[in-house]
Structures are given as structure tokens and as C-alpha cells.
Amino acid sequence: MELEKVYNPKETESKWYKFWEEKKYFESHVNPAKKPFTMVIPPPNITGILHMGHVLNNTIQDILARYKRMSGYETCWIPGTDHAGIATQNVVEKSLAKEKIFRRDLTREQFLEYVWKWKDQYGGTIIKQLRYLGSSCDWPRERFTLDEGLSDAVKEVFVRLYDKGLIYKGKYIVNWCPRCTTALSDDEVEHRDHEASLWHIKYPLKGTNEHIVVATTRPETMLGDTAVAVNPSDERYKHLIGKTLILPLAEREIPIVADAFVDPAFGTGMVKVTPAHDPNDFHIGKRNNLPQIIAFDVHGKMNENVPEIYRGLDRYECRKKVVEHLTEKDLLVKTDKHKNAVGHCYRCDTVIEPYLSDQWFVKMKPMAEKALEAVTSGKIQFTPERWVKVYQHWMENINDWCISRQLWWGHRLPVYYCNNCRQQAEAQISNLKSNPETAQKEKWIIVSKELPKKCPHCGSTALEQDPDVLDTWFSSWLWPFSTLGWPKENEDLKYYYPTDTLVTAADIIFFWVARMIMAGLEFKGEVPFKKVYFNSIVRDAQGRKMSKSLGNSPDPLDIINEYSADALRFTVAYLSPIGQDVLFAKEKCEIGRNFCNKIWNASRFILLNVDNNMQADIKSLDSSLAPMDKWILSEYNQAIKETTKYLDELNFTGAAHILHEFFWSKFCDWYVEFVKPRLQDEKQKEVVQYVFLYVLTNSLKLMHPIMPFITEELYQQTKGLLPEKSRDESIMISSWPVFNAVPGYESSVKEVEFVMEFIKAIRTVRVDMNVAPQKQVEIVINTADKEKFEIIQKYLPNMTLMCKVGKVSAGSVKPRFSAIIVAGGVEIFILLEGIIDFEKEKARLDKNCQKVIKDIEGLNNKLSDSRFLQHAPEKEVERLKAFKKENEDKLASIKKYIDVLQAE
RNA sequence: GGGCGAUUAGCUCAGUUGGUUAGAGUACUACGUUGACAUCGUAGGGGUCACAGGUUCGAGUCCUGUAUCGCCCACCA
Numbered sequence A: 001m002e003l004e005k006v007y008n009p010k011e012t013e014s015k016w017y018k019f020w021e022e023k024k025y026f027e028s029h030v031n032p033a034k035k036p037f038t039m040v041i042p043p044p045n046i047t048g049i050l051h052m053g054h055v056l057n058n059t060i061q062d063i064l065a066r067y068k069r070m071s072g073y074e075t076c077w078i079p080g081t082d083h084a085g086i087a088t089q090n091v092v093e094k095s096l097a098k099e100k101i102f103r104r105d106l107t108r109e110q111f112l113e114y115v116w117k118w119k120d121q122y123g124g125t126i127i128k129q130l131r132y133l134g135s136s137c138d139w140p141r142e143r144f145t146l147d148e149g150l151s152d153a154v155k156e157v158f159v160r161l162y163d164k165g166l167i168y169k170g171k172y173i174v175n176w177c178p179r180c181t182t183a184l185s186d187d188e189v190e191h192r193d194h195e196a197s198l199w200h201i202k203y204p205l206k207g208t209n210e211h212i213v214v215a216t217t218r219p220e221t222m223l224g225d226t227a228v229a230v231n232p233s234d235e236r237y238k239h240l241i242g243k244t245l246i247l248p249l250a251e252r253e254i255p256i257v258a259d260a261f262v263d264p265a266f267g268t269g270m271v272k273v274t275p276a277h278d279p280n281d282f283h284i285g286k287r288n289n290l291p292q293i294i295a296f297d298v299h300g301k302m303n304e305n306v307p308e309i310y311r312g313l314d315r316y317e318c319r320k321k322v323v324e325h326l327t328e329k330d331l332l333v334k335t336d337k338h339k340n341a342v343g344h345c346y347r348c349d350t351v352i353e354p355y356l357s358d359q360w361f362v363k364m365k366p367m368a369e370k371a372l373e374a375v376t377s378g379k380i381q382f383t384p385e386r387w388v389k390v391y392q393h394w395m396e397n398i399n400d401w402c403i404s405r406q407l408w409w410g411h412r413l414p415v416y417y418c419n420n421c422r423q424q425a426e427a428q429i430s431n432l433k434s435n436p437e438t439a440q441k442e443k444w445i446i447v448s449k450e451l452p453k454k455c456p457h458c459g460s461t462a463l464e465q466d467p468d469v470l471d472t473w474f475s476s477w478l479w480p481f482s483t484l485g486w487p488k489e490n491e492d493l494k495y496y497y498p499t500d501t502l503v504t505a506a507d508i509i510f511f512w513v514a515r516m517i518m519a520g521l522e523f524k525g526e527v528p529f530k531k532v533y534f535n536s537i538v539r540d541a542q543g544r545k546m547s548k549s550l551g552n553s554p555d556p557l558d559i560i561n562e563y564s565a566d567a568l569r570f571t572v573a574y575l576s577p578i579g580q581d582v583l584f585a586k587e588k589c590e591i592g593r594n595f596c597n598k599i600w601n602a603s604r605f606i607l608l609n610v611d612n613n614m615q616a617d618i619k620s621l622d623s624s625l626a627p628m629d630k631w632i633l634s635e636y637n638q639a640i641k642e643t644t645k646y647l648d649e650l651n652f653t654g655a656a657h658i659l660h661e662f663f664w665s666k667f668c669d670w671y672v673e674f675v676k677p678r679l680q681d682e683k684q685k686e687v688v689q690y691v692f693l694y695v696l697t698n699s700l701k702l703m704h705p706i707m708p709f710i711t712e713e714l715y716q717q718t719k720g721l722l723p724e725k726s727r728d729e730s731i732m733i734s735s736w737p738v739f740n741a742v743p744g745y746e747s748s749v750k751e752v753e754f755v756m757e758f759i760k761a762i763r764t765v766r767v768d769m770n771v772a773p774q775k776q777v778e779i780v781i782n783t784a785d786k787e788k789f790e791i792i793q794k795y796l797p798n799m800t801l802m803c804k805v806g807k808v809s810a811g812s813v814k815p816r817f818s819a820i821i822v823a824g825g826v827e828i829f830i831l832l833e834g835i836i837d838f839e840k841e842k843a844r845l846d847k848n849c850q851k852v853i854k855d856i857e858g859l860n861n862k863l864s865d866s867r868f869l870q871h872a873p874e875k876e877v878e879r880l881k882a883f884k885k886e887n888e889d890k891l892a893s894i895k896k897y898i899d900v901l902q903a904e
Numbered sequence B: 001g002g003g004c005g006a007u008u009a010g011c012u013c014a015g016u017u018g019g020u021u022a023g024a025g026u027a028c029u030a031c032g033u034u035g036a037c038a039u040c041g042u043a044g045g046g047g048u049c050a051c052a053g054g055u056u057c058g059a060g061u062c063c064u065g066u067a068u069c070g071c072c073c074a075c076c077a
Helices: A009-022 A052-070 A085-098 A108-122 A125-133 A148-163 A219-224 A279-288 A315-328 A365-376 A387-396 A419-428 A491-496 A506-524 A556-563 A565-575 A586-608 A618-624 A627-648 A652-680 A682-703 A708-717 A746-768 A786-794 A796-803 A838-863 A866-871 A874-903
Strands: A036-040 A074-078 A167-177 A182-184 A189-204 A211-216 A227-230 A244-247 A252-258 A270-273 A332-345 A353-362 A381-383 A415-418 A445-447 A463-465 A499-505 A529-535 A777-782 A805-810 A818-823 A826-831
Touching: A009 A125, A009 A565, A009 A708, A036 A052, A036 A491, A052 A074, A052 A125, A052 A499, A052 A529, A052 A556, A052 A565, A052 A627, A052 A652, A085 A108, A125 A556, A125 A565, A148 A167, A148 A445, A148 A506, A167 A279, A182 A353, A189 A219, A189 A244, A189 A315, A211 A219, A211 A270, A219 A315, A227 A279, A270 A279, A279 A353, A315 A332, A365 A387, A365 A506, A381 A387, A387 A506, A415 A419, A499 A506, A506 A529, A556 A565, A556 A586, A565 A586, A565 A652, A565 A708, A586 A652, A586 A682, A586 A708, A618 A682, A627 A652, A627 A682, A627 A746, A652 A682, A652 A796, A682 A708, A746 A777, A746 A786, A746 A796, A746 A818, A746 A826, A746 A838, A777 A786, A786 A796, A786 A805, A786 A826, A796 A805, A818 A838, A818 A874, A838 A866, A838 A874
Parallel strands: A036 A074, A227 A252, A381 A529, A499 A529, A777 A805
Antiparallel strands: A036 A499, A167 A182, A167 A353, A189 A211, A189 A332, A227 A270, A244 A252, A415 A445, A415 A463, A777 A826, A818 A826
């Protein structure tokens, strides 16, 4: 049988993916005979396209899924997508705008129809692309956060939390995006430092010619000022507390109040207070019973509460005008440069505006305490561990979660208002209560999964659903159990929950991971997963985060086309540092491509050299195994042990390195080269063929989780050759190799290692002496150890092939014109008449000598230190002594022959 | 302003609980192609493990401090 000389990944990959899917190997069913291994995919946004972050994330998940499947687990990897409220609404609005269709001209229903249409067309892009990567997701279980079942879970959770008093409505300062015209949670705001100005403004004291000075970075907000605050202990201003100021431009009267929040050392020590547009001022306002004047509309334009001249102006235009007018009136004292952090919308990057509005919140503290405990106690394990601290810090300082969004795309709040009750209540209380305790008890609010027929209080049917939708993460945080059918209790949920390992990027630790843990504990009474693996963030060669806007993310599909999916997967696993960022450039995929090529060609060589009618099995052959066979079998076993260990530790880099080292350096470079002579011997050939196939097929299994396609192709190609009783239909359902150290191989391993050292030493001398590569040399061995000489004689055919030694003889005198090496405690003379350069040879020996002397010196220092001898473990002392002896023997030999050389 | 992490070969990174002579890939140098593979082979050069202290018989590894870089959190107008 002969393989194609060149591996064709493209054809192979689509062929086997189709095969696996048709055979339903990815699918999982409740199976009490097996332990489950469950993962949920971090659902990509429907607006997304595959980028390197997804590649890394899904490669890791797929490695785990395939490894666990082969290890006998009922493996279920649930895929799906996230509706991504703001992001999707923005994308669809933009795409409609190109056709001159604007959301403001559409009804909610019409707009949503467009979004669903868009979703059907583009929403599955990433999920489709994941197949090219080889992802073994359980596709029939694919879920979408707006699916009926998941929406039901969302409503169920909302109602439960509301009934428990953990959800409340209130009028608070929230982060407002004037472009998206919605509230955002604190986490959705990205802070960046801006070079801003700090304007110092005079506020005249009523009835005097005096004024005070306040400093602000947002002068336009002064139109909503309702006070100026000073620190109550600030001696400079004590006398002013209670006095009245004339707010310039707006020409309103505002009081000077005392509040401990004010830092006397900052600015002038006087703060203008805008309760409706600044979180601090909001609280100062509450404490001092100040009115709240909302000065902007939802788009960030000045509203009817400001003087007419500013109405309708954008907040920044207004800022300019305000500064201008203040200057004209000589009320601007000075303008300082000032650096401060400004919040931006994480979806559209618009500067957010703190804004007073009615929103819904979740009380987080009670849930956070349990969720923190789950991680600190180790019930949930983080890898890398350092994320525990980050998690802990957030959990201990958690704020309530603003969950309402003024959008159309998303889960509508299961909240209904009775207009009748509301009117009655509003007649009684003029302004809305913003105390959560009372607000949620307001009668006109009905929280229910379904639209109630009538108001339970007054019987009115004039009910209206809250127009807002929920934060996208309000559905994502239920993902580990909503995807399994919750709130319906069923067999899947019982069997698969809790899931095992969550693989995700650390940038959503708060958005998603933390909240899933809270939700799991709150609604299932159990952690949602046992382990969390935080994969690296992929950066470009300059260390910049890969992003669409920078255009620095190579398209993974291009990489797959150019290098193959296996190459990409291997490279990503091989490079990915543990918990650090990974710098990526597509050229790095040469690592994976070259390795695939090596695997392919080694297999090709093996298939060229095996007969179809092999009957042997490892037991019947054991007595015929040569030391080299035993060596590679030992190495192979070691590789199983380490690969398994690394995969269990979620150290994918470790696993990839072990496999690379084992297959390439040990199997190809040594074993395959070494046994070539034995292929000429009919009897020996059978043994070699067996070991070839045994190690190859099993190595393929070890490599399959990382490189699924090429390993399947080669596994199939070797089918029928290895005398296994029954060969699995596919490598992906074959079983993971088990470490099985065979005792009694130690002496063979030692023997082979001795010969290897020997061969390497001869190669080095040959290159140093510029011996023509094909020229055979003769060597003379000087050793008192007869056994060693016999070993060397035995391996002459190998040495002929691997370091071109044509003849070996014994002798205790250095022949003339020979180079000398000491390896494995044996003196070797390489006959190089007419070739040897005595100057070079002497230099070489001198260099060797220097190194050995240095080593001995170091060892002497240690071994003559009584404190070392006293404290170090005996084993360590013995080891060093033996090493010293070895070096001394070597030095003696080299020195002796430097003298001999001198004489020649 | 707080917290976390990083600093090892030209580059990208490994380095398990402290214990030989600090590794890999890549790049570089020399040599080599008629039968597995030039996406290859053989050999080689290249590191006072950021710096300064400390603990220890022994530190790349543990502790403290410094520097540089990065990330996260944060209501200083």
C-alpha cells in the first residue's frame, strides 16, 4: 500500500467531518452505563464571524471533548448562539439604514421581523464555521438564547427573583448610551482616560457681589444643578452652608449644602451638584433632599428643562455654548488640563452619560456570597488559579445589576402594568418612589410569565407590558441548565448537569462566568460546572488585541485553507501559553503544518514497509523484541502517561510538546532510522512491522484530540494491517491508550541510550573534522568493559547507517591519525588518516577539556562543603559523586590523548 | 487610586513539589538530496533566567523591595 506523496488536507477534512456527523459520533444520549462529560459552548453572538479567539476557545473545547470521548465518557458538548441584544440591534439598524429604512419609522413588530430575517440569514455563520475547525459539538442540541425553552427559563427566573424580592424597579442613575438609547450595566461601560479640561466657574452668592468657584469637567450639566456642596468640616466654607447661590445661565436659586463626600483638597473644595446626571451627585441629592432636574433627553440633547437657547443642542455643542456664555459674562475663572476616566458604550463606543431613569435591578449580594464560596472552597476550580483573586475581588464589591434595556431585540420583561391602578396611585403620590422596598410592592406592577387576563387588584383589563427587554446576559447566565431543558425537570438535566469544564476567555468572567455560578446555585442548588479554564487572549505580533476594527485578525478560514485545520489546531495548542496572552501570526502555523507533514510521511514510510498478512501480536512477539523496540515502547508508554497527565491538568501546550517530541524526535529520528537495517531480515522484519504499526496507530490516537483529521485519515489507511481483533470504525470512537509500563525493559533502554550517545559523539567529530558525509570510517574501541565492546559490535549495521562507521575493532593504543572521543565511559578512536587536522583536533579536545574541568570544579566546591554534605539528601550527594567520577575519568582520558596528539 | 500578572536564547515561549551541565520551536551558521519527509536530515553558535537584597547546604523556582510592560477594577467633581 502506498500513500500519496503529499497530504491533501482539504479533501480529507471535509470527508471525515461528514463521516463523523453521518455516523452521529458527536451526538450524546443519557447513558447510565457511562459517566457523562458535559460542556456548554460560550455561545457566540449571532453578529460574530469566526476569529482567532473562537479558534483558540473551540480548539481547546474540542480537544477535551475528543479526549474524554475516547476515555470512555458520554461526552456532550452543547453548541448554540446568543441573540446579543444591543450588538444585533445595532447591526440590523445599520444594514437597514443602507436601504433607507429607519427603525423610527417602523413598529416594534416590523423591526423584529427584520431582525429575525437577518438572524436566519447570518446568525449561524460562526456555528457553521466551527465545523471547518473540526468541532465535535452535539449539533442536534444546538440552542439559541431566544428559543422558546430558553425564553421560558428567562421568564421563570425573573418571576422567581421578583417574588423573592431580589428584583426591583427603581429610579436610579444608570449608564446611558445616547446612541443606543438604552441603559447599560456597569460592566458594559469601558473606562478610558481622556485629556479633558477642568473648568472653574463662578457661582454668584445671592444678594451680594461675592461668588464662589466650582470646578467641573462637564460644564453643560450645570444646567441641571440643584445645589453646591462643601465638606461640613471645611473651615473655609462653614459660614456659607445654607446660603443661596444664583446658578448662572439658568438663573435659578440653589442652596449650598454640606456633604462629607466632598474632598476639600480637590479643586476649590466646592462641588456643583447635578443629581440627575452624576452618580455621586445623585447620592448627595438623596442625602440632602435636593430636586432632580433631568437636563438631557434620551439622545443626549438638551431638553425643555434648560433655558430655551440651549434646547435641542447636542450635549457637546451645548458645552461649547455654555463655556462661551460663561466667558462672555466673565464667570469663567480658568481652564485647567485634567485627565480623567470617561465611560464608553462597549458596543458602539459612544461616551456614556449618567442618566436618571426608571430601571430594573437584581440584588446581587445574597447570590454573590454563595457564588464566592463555591470558588474559594474549590467546588469550582479555576485554571489558571490566579483568576480566583480577580473573581473574589469583584464578588466582594458587587453592585446591583441593571437588567432592563430600552431596546426591542431581546427577552421582553415579564412585567405588566395596570393603568387603572397606576393612575389611582399616581394621584396619591406625586413623584415615583425610588425605594426598592416600596417600589416593587406598587400595586400596578404585575410580574407574571404570561399576560394576565385582568388586574388582580382592580380587575381592569387595561394592562400593558413593560416595553423594555432584558440584558442579554440575563439569558446567558442560565445557559448551563436552560440548554438542558430547565425549568422542566428531565432526564437530560439529571444526567448532564452540572457540566464539567467551562472553557472561556477571561474578559467575560464577570459578565458571564460569575453570573452563571450565581444562577446555578440559586436555581439548581448546584454549581453549573466543576472547572473553568480561562483561555488566552489572542493578540497580533505587535501585542495588540485582535479586533475587527483594527483589521489585524487573520481569517481562520484562510488559515485552514492554507495550512489545514489540524495545523492550525496544533499550532494554537503548541503555542498557547498557560493563561498568558498569545501572540499570533498565521505564519506560525508552519509549526503545525510541518508536524502534520512529518506524521504523514512517517506513516507513508511505514505503510511502504508492512506486509498485509501480518499475524503477530505483541505477546507472541515479546521474546523477539530487540532492545530498540523495547526502548520505543518505553518511550511510547511515557508519552501516554505525560499526555494524559497534561490533558487532565488542562495543560494543552504541555500535551502538544510531548507529542511533538515523542513522535518526531524519538519515533521518527531514532526508532525509524534505527530499525531500517532490520527490515532486510525476514524474521526481524515482522517484529519491526508490528512495533511500527502498534506505535503508529496508538500515537495517532494520542494525537487525535489535537489533530482529528489527519489522524483519522491515517488510522483508516492502516486499517486491516494491525492484527487487532476488531478495529474501531473510527479513531474518534476508539479508546484512549493506557499507560502500561512493561517491567524488565530497563537494561534494554540503557543499552540503546549508550549506543545513541555513541552515535551522536561520532557524528559530532565527523562534522568537526569535515569528513565527507558519505565516507565510511573505522573506529577502535578502548574499554576494559567487554560487554560494552560487544554492544558496539552488535550495533555496527546501525552505525553504518547513522554515522557511517564501517568497521569496529578493539585496541588499547591510540592509532596514528585518529580523533578521540570519550562517550559512555568508553574511549573511541576514529581513524581519519589523510583527513584529520591536528590543530583542529587539539583545539576540540582543549575545548572539551575546559568544559569538563569547569564542571569538576563546581562539583568539587559542592562536595567539599561540609554543610552541603550535612544537609543535602544522601541521594543527591551520591548523584553528584558519581557525576564527578564520570567527569574525572573523562578528563583523564582527554588529557592523556592531548599529550599523545602532541607527540604525533 | 486600588488589585492582578509578566520579565528565561535574536523572536515566541516551556521549565512540575527548590537539587545535575536551564530546554523547545523559530531565526542564524556549516555540511548534506536517487527511494518516508527540503514542510527534510546531521552538527553547531547563542542565555551572569529584568535589577537589588533576603531565606537556604543549594534559588530560574520561595520572600521583600525596585524598574519596565500589560491587564482588570474604581463615583474624585
